[in-house]
Amino acid sequence: MQIKNIFDHSSPPPTGERFEPLHSQPGLTIERIISSPRIAHTEYSQPQDEWVLLLQGEAKLDVAGETIALQSGDYLFIPALTPHTVLEVSDGAIWLAVHIGGGYSVNAQLQTKKILVQFSVGALRSISVLYAAYMEMQMNFDTLHQQATPLLLCNVWDAASAQAAQRANYQAIGTSSAAIAAMLGYPDGEALTFAELCYIVDRMIAACDLPLTVDIEAGYSRNPAQIAEHILALAARGVVGINLEDSIVSDQRHLLSIDEFCANLSQIRRILQLKNCSLFINIRTDTFLLGKKQALQETIQRGLAYQAAGADGLFVPCISSAADIAAITAAVSLPLNVMCMPELPDFATLQALGVKRISMGNFVFAQAQQQLSHLFSQINSTQSFTQVFENAHCG
Structure with a gap:
């Protein structure tokens, strides 16, 4: 998987926004967006769930009536078909947008968020796209x-x-x-x-x-x-x-x-x-x-x-x-x-x-259940919690 420096500068066009696709597959698209104040008060509504990570700059968004201020490294989740408007944005702001669909969006949020959270702004200086992170885990498992x-x-x-x-x-x-x-x-x-x-x-x-x-x-x-x-x-x-x-x-x-x-x-x-x-x-x-x-x-x-x-x-x-x-x-x-x-x-x-x-x-689970049943029985028979704390490792 080719590594992309997603912080490379590329001036926004006269329209104020440049979209650069990084990855696309059924149910998952990732793009870098470079924007300027010219896009202020532009309203969006994506057909897919979307994670937006502000890599560089500052911005203020209206998401379904709620005003959200973002700085470099901040991210947020925007559900599908949710109207959102860019109220303010610094010149040359760089975004990473991850669109999730294919019927699995609600649950894919968890994995997407986990991978995004792993990257600090400093670590984002040279990363592969989200899909590369998943593929690396897949290849490691095969190995x-x-x-x-x-x-x-x-x-x-x-x-x-x-x-x-x-x-x-x-x-x-x-x-x-x-x-x-x-x-x-x-x-x-x-x-x-x-x-x-x-x-x-x-x-x-x-x-x-x-x-x-x-x-x-x-x-x-x-x-x-x-x-x-x-x-x-x-x-x-x-x-x-x-x-x-x-x-x-x-x-x-x-x-x-x-x-x-x-x-x-x-x-x-x-x-x-x-x-x-x-x-x-x-x-x-x-x-x-x-x-x-x-x-x-x-x-x-x-x-x-x-x-x-x-x-x-x-x-x-x-x-x-x-x-x-x-x-x-x-x-x-x-x-x-x-x-x-x-x-x-x-x-x-x-x-x-x-x-x-x-x-x-199933054997480890079955053994754990036997131990739990034994503990429950001892509590009931001794009318005491002594067994709970004997040989317990707390903290």
């Missing part, structure tokens, strides 16, 4: 699957657990669909709605700076085009990867055929490519989870097929045998993701076996 040491992914379920992962110095976080479902009182298996999932994702992104990958189970649809739209909605929020599984839950969980799932995956990947969306697609195959008789052979067969259909990684939950893991890494070149299990080898052994990603699933 984490190619390092010698496996990526230890911290599975989280809310903003607090995401923040705990960041304090513990994890490199990335991923949602646990089972943990989120349990937290909201649902059974596992797409019982919660996609809108509810998006709300949890928004809170995580607002609270934590780590790259986030989201478990979308079977996609919250049986239509590949709709699944692709769900993925695009997550990407617009700043999500860098997703998990998509090859089984669905009706009365019972069952595997889709290889041909059907590959056809769906290929269509999803094509749609994402048309939208310039390249987030990491980690495909979960449930051969071991469902106890298939020829689980190892079928896993290899599915892994090779999924790679050809556009997968970036292969997730095999419930595998624990070192011999089985070695056989898969030898046969399938996709980064292999294994999950916390009682018999899973230690991390050094997994690295030697060629594993590239280790996740926790």
